[in-house]
Amino acid sequence: MIIDHPLLGPRDSSEFTYMGDAKLIDRPDPDADTAARDFYEYGYLRDNPAGWHDELWFHEAGDRSWLVVTRNTLTHEISKVQLARDVARNRGRSK
Amino acid sequence: MRYSGFKVIKEALTGHKGWTPAWRDPAPQAHYDIIIIGGGGHGLATAYYLAKEYKQKRIAVLEKGWIGGGNVGRNTTIIRSNYLLDGNEPFYEFSLKLWEGLEQDFNYNAMVSQRGILNLIHTDAQRDAFIRRGNAMILNGADAELLSTEQIKARYPFLNTEDARFPIKGGLAQHRGGTVRHDAVAWGYARGADSHGVDIIQNCEVTGFRIENGKCLGVETSKGFIGAGKVGCAVAGSSSRLMARADMRLPMESHVLQAFVSEGLKPVLPGVITFGAGHFYCSQSDKGGLVFGGDLDGYNSYAQRGNLPVVEDVCEGGMAIFPSFGRARLLRMWGGIMDMSMDGSPIIDRTHIDGLYFNGGWCYGGFKATPASGFCFAHLLATDAPHPTATAYRFDRFEKGLMIDEKGMGNQPNLH
Numbered sequence: 001m002i003i004d005h006p007l008l009g010p011r012d013s014s015e016f017t018y019m020g021d022a023k024l025i026d027r028p029d030p031d032a033d034t035a036a037r038d039f040y041e042y043g044y045l046r047d048n049p050a051g052w053h054d055e056l057w058f059h060e061a062g063d064r065s066w067l068v069v070t071r072n073t074l075t076h077e078i079s080k081v082q083l084a085r086d087v088a089r090n091r092g093r094s095k
Numbered sequence: 096m097r098y099s100g101f102k103v104i105k106e107a108l109t110g111h112k113g114w115t116p117a118w119r120d121p122a123p124q125a126h127y128d129i130i131i132i133g134g135g136g137h138g139l140a141t142a143y144y145l146a147k148e149y150k151q152k153r154i155a156v157l158e159k160g161w162i163g164g165g166n167v168g169r170n171t172t173i174i175r176s177n178y179l180l181d182g183n184e185p186f187y188e189f190s191l192k193l194w195e196g197l198e199q200d201f202n203y204n205a206m207v208s209q210r211g212i213l214n215l216i217h218t219d220a221q222r223d224a225f226i227r228r229g230n231a232m233i234l235n236g237a238d239a240e241l242l243s244t245e246q247i248k249a250r251y252p253f254l255n256t257e258d259a260r261f262p263i264k265g266g267l268a269q270h271r272g273g274t275v276r277h278d279a280v281a282w283g284y285a286r287g288a289d290s291h292g293v294d295i296i297q298n299c300e301v302t303g304f305r306i307e308n309g310k311c312l313g314v315e316t317s318k319g320f321i322g323a324g325k326v327g328c329a330v331a332g333s334s335s336r337l338m339a340r341a342d343m344r345l346p347m348e349s350h351v352l353q354a355f356v357s358e359g360l361k362p363v364l365p366g367v368i369t370f371g372a373g374h375f376y377c378s379q380s381d382k383g384g385l386v387f388g389g390d391l392d393g394y395n396s397y398a399q400r401g402n403l404p405v406v407e408d409v410c411e412g413g414m415a416i417f418p419s420f421g422r423a424r425l426l427r428m429w430g431g432i433m434d435m436s437m438d439g440s441p442i443i444d445r446t447h448i449d450g451l452y453f454n455g456g457w458c459y460g461g462f463k464a465t466p467a468s469g470f471c472f473a474h475l476l477a478t479d480a481p482h483p484t485a486t487a488y489r490f491d492r493f494e495k496g497l498m499i500d501e502k503g504m505g506n507q508p509n510l511h
Contacts, residue, residue, distance in 0.1 A: 001402055012404070013394075013402070013404070014404040017393075018393045018394040018395075018509060020348070020507070020508075021348075021395075040493065040494045041344075043437075043493075043506050044346040044437045044493040044494075044506055045344040045345065045346055046335070046344065046345070046346070046347065046348050047335070047339075047344060048335035048336075048344075048345065048347060048348050048349055048395065049335075049336075050333075050336050050349075050397040053395055055394070055395065071394075073349070073395045073396050073397050073398070074397050074398055075398060076396065076398055076402070
């Protein structure tokens with residue numbers, strides 16, 4: 001698989017480490033009343049879809065950026081690559 | 096029809112006209128007491144033991160494709176019980192004992208071959224860990240033997256114990272481990288289940304569950320609605336897809352694991368050898384092909400095919416430990432889809448929905464577990480209580496902090 005890095009251009013996926021579902025960006029609020037349940041679901045439960053999947057790839061053997069890659073789990077086709085930082089900020093995270 | 100040597104000779108002398116299909120091809124009935132979703136090894140074994148050991152009636156196995164077309168036909172056929180943790184080892188030893196009696200039990204030649212499995216040791220730390228593991232195995236009634244470098248030299252003279260990148264410093268052997276003809280496992284269980292009255296319905300995909308007031312009443316399928324008293328799901332690899340139809344999210348990701356077979360060779364490799372330091376393991380099939388594999392590709396996939404970086408990695412591992420295999424040509428390679436659970440261990444449990452039961456999360460260890468998985472799932476379905484060897488395989492262990500994490504990797508499914 002070739003991942004089209006937003007800053008570096010096309011890179012081989014073997015330079016990256018797969019870090020799971022991009023929903024992990026949305027860490028639950030530790031002060032919420034439901035925090036125990038929320039963190040259990042955050043830590044352990046996954047949608048695991050067959051089809052399009054937003055997922056985190058860490059450019060470990062590269063610029064060490066984190067990417068959100070939109071990839072089809074049935075075909076391995078990649079349709080979109082974004083910096084995870086940008087995705088997180090768009091969702092209201094400070095960094 | 097019972098198979099025997101006498102029967103083979105009789106048929107040979109009479110033109111092989113007396114053989115009949117090994118199982119029927121029934122149309123689904125409107126209602127069953129128990130429906131098993133998934134006609135793979137685990138599903139068929141579950142149906143077999145439900146009918147034979149637990150005397151249940153009116154059972155159906157629903158398979159979306161053909162039986163044995165999934166992971167039971169896409170693995171590297173190894174059986175063993177060399178686990179460490181209390182939640183796992185009794186279960187896998189139970190499974191190995193069932194393997195040992197399986198062919199007589201279901202009257203089918205599954206070519207169970209206890210040729211032994213050897214885990215290689217390269218460091219002092221690894222030796223300590225394997226001594227501990229071997230002791231855990233022995234405490235649970237399994238067999239384990241720690242081999243010295245000299246014993247390895249004598250038994251496996253082709254291994255480099257002198258100047259390799261990872262010099263071999265011993266090994267942990269389980270002599271009762273080995274290999275089994277994987278397709279025959281599916282066929283044997285199918286035939287056995289069928290002979291006890293189980294309906295095996297192929298080309299019947301489950302498209303949904305009918306759930307009312309928290310109770311599962313049956314399944315919607317490509318052949319229409321089929322009612323059921325109890326529904327058991329055994330579709331490892333696709334568990335998340337299936338259980339999403341009951342609005343469940345599971346503690347697992349689906350990953351692709353590749354495996355490889357070389358051209359047929361004269362006998363070169365006795366038993367199974369695992370080279371953990373190089374992420375490589377290998378055995379030789381009875382046809383002579385070298386059957387080998389290594390790590391997961393490492394990303395979510397339902398594609399049943401992997402990518403080239405892992406092919407390269409596996410072959411590098413193979414060349415490091417068995418340089419002589421470099422001349423062998425690759426005959427086939429394939430990918431299977433694994434339920435990679437969050438702690439690397441499986442789940443055999445009831446769901447929160449009444450009448451709906453789950454079996455999955457087998458990671459890449461499902462084949463060796465087939466008999467015990469079927470037996471324990473049958474026990475759960477028949478008695479509503481977990482089998483004594485499978486009490487730890489609960490859904491709620493993640494929430495309660497009771498993980499069974501053999502590798503100590505945490506909730507990173509692609510590292511288990």
